[in-house]
Amino acid sequence: MTNIEVLLTEITGLDRQELEHWITHEFVRPDVHDGEYVFHEIDVARVRLIKDLRDDMKVEEGSIPIVLSLLDQLYEMRRRMNDLCEAINTTTPDDIRKRLAEHLANHAS
Secondary structure, rough: OOHHHHHHHHHOOOHHHHHHHHHHHHOOOOEOOOOOEOOOHHHHHHHHHHHHHHHHOOOOHHHHHHHHHHHHHHHHHHHHHHHHHHHHHOOOOHHHHHHHHHHHHOOOO
C-alpha cells in the first residue's frame, strides 16, 4: 500500500491536483483510511495507465473514462473466462475436455 505522497514521488510528471481530479472523477478509487488516500498495487497500476493514456497515447480527457470502462470490461471477461476454464478443467470428464479442445482448435482463426 502506498500513500499519495509516495505515489507522487514514484510517478514522474504526476502532480497532486491532477491525481485528485482523477480520484474525484473516479478514474482511480483508492481506499481512505484516517482521512488519507491509500493506494493498493492495482490503484498504482491504474494511475500509471491513465498517465500513459493521456501523455503517451494522447487520449483526450473526455475519452479516458470510456477507455477505462472498456478495459475494465475486458479484464472482467478475462477473469470470467479463466473461471470457466478452471471449472471445465476440474469438473469435466477427460473425453469431453478433449472434444472441447479439438472443437476450439478447429475453430481458431
